[in-house]
Amino acid sequence: xxxxxxxxxxxxxxxxxxxxxxxxxxxxxxxxxxxxxxxxxxxxxxxxxxxxxxxxxxxxxxxxxxxxxxxxxxxxxxxxxxxxxxxxxxxxxxxxxxxxxxxxxxxxxxxxxxxxxxxxxxxxxxxxxxxxxxxxxxxxxxxxxxxxxxxxxxxxxxxxxxxxxxxxxxxxxxxxxxxxxxxxxxxxxxxxxxxxxxxxxxxxxxxxxxxxxxxxxxxxxxxxxxxxxxxxxxxxxxxxxxxxxxxxxxxxxxxxxxxxxxxxxxxxxxxxxxxx
Numbered sequence: 208x209x210x211x212x213x214x215x216x217x218x219x220x221x222x223x224x225x226x227x228x229x230x231x232x233x234x235x236x237x238x239x240x241x242x243x244x245x246x247x248x249x250x251x252x253x254x255x256x257x258x259x260x261x262x263x264x265x266x267x268x269x270x271x272x273x274x275x276x277x278x279x280x281x282x283x284x285x286x287x288x289x290x291x292x293x294x295x296x297x298x299x300x301x302x303x304x305x306x307x308x309x310x311x312x313x314x315x316x317x318x319x320x321x322x323x324x325x326x327x328x329x330x331x332x333x334x335x336x337x338x339x340x341x342x343x344x345x346x347x348x349x350x351x352x353x354x355x356x357x358x359x360x361x362x363x364x365x366x367x368x369x370x371x372x373x374x375x376x377x378x379x380x381x382x383x384x385x386x387x388x389x390x391x392x393x394x395x396x397x398x399x400x401x402x403x404x405x406x407x408x409x410x411x412x413x414x415x416x417x418x419x420x421x422x423x424x425x426x427x428x429x430x431x432x433x434x435x436x437x438x439x440x441x442x443x444x445x446x447x448x449x450x451x452x453x454x455x456x457x458x459x460x461x462x463x464x465x466x467x468x469x470x471x472x473x474x475x476x477x478x479x480x481x482x483x
Contacts, residue, residue: 239451240264247447263452270449273456275428276435279345280414281460283431286349287413288406291356295405298357299364300390304373314365317358325355325418336423343425351423352413360405367401368394403468411461432457 234254239247241259267273302310332351333342341347371394379389395402417433424430436457439450 236451236454239447240455242448244446244448263448264456267449267452267456271435271438271453272427273432273435273453276430276432277457277460279429280431280433282345283348283352283416283420284410284413286345287352287356288410290349290353291360291409292402292406294353295357295360295364296395296402299361300368300394302361303365303368314362317362320358321362323355325351325416329418329422332419333422342423343429344423345429347423348413348416348419348431351419352409352416356409356412360409363405363408364398364401367398371397407464407468410464414461 238254238256240263241261242256243258243260243262246256246258302314336342336347336351341350375393375397376389379393380386384392414431415433416431417437420431420434421437424434432453436450436453439446439453
């Protein structure tokens, strides 16, 4: 057997094993959500449900207000995506087009900010939210999520705006466009894959965020889905079948969103890695 074929087999084998490891938690989730409660705590455990059931889907809807949790998550994630886009587009455009002292240092600082974990600053943010009366509000969570996604989106969009030739904008200005119209009609359409990528990144970050929501939200009517899932975890027991079912329902919007914009998202990630 040729050496190239052996290497190919090794790579394929390791890739297959890696995919199995990645997909294993999803298999456990699906297996658990199809079990009746009496099978969840059997010892020794088994992977395939002996008596699969869909009753957990009915039970989870009756036990917690999932519609309220989903609505709250959509408001928070959508607000984060909009605010992040409104702030990152002009900031990234300015960095890509204008020359000013400390520009390169600013770009490096954006990457440094991305390295911070939210748990490091959660106490400080709690004090800030308290001073500005933003605790237990959608606005507080939207601001917090935006603060932790803005540095990445600015860096990503900066690379895309750099790829747009300045000559195209100048030609648009000569044809009678204002500077804002040139950005709207020329720059943003060309940089659309990067814009979609950053928008979806901020949306998914806000949808999955847990620490800020747990710290800043006290009212059950304003809890996002991540905190709603936590309600199945009790002091003495955990309703694993309901937790797995609700988790499955929570990832459906993200999967659908990814399928709808898969091409733009992949193009944006690849292009941002090359251009940034």
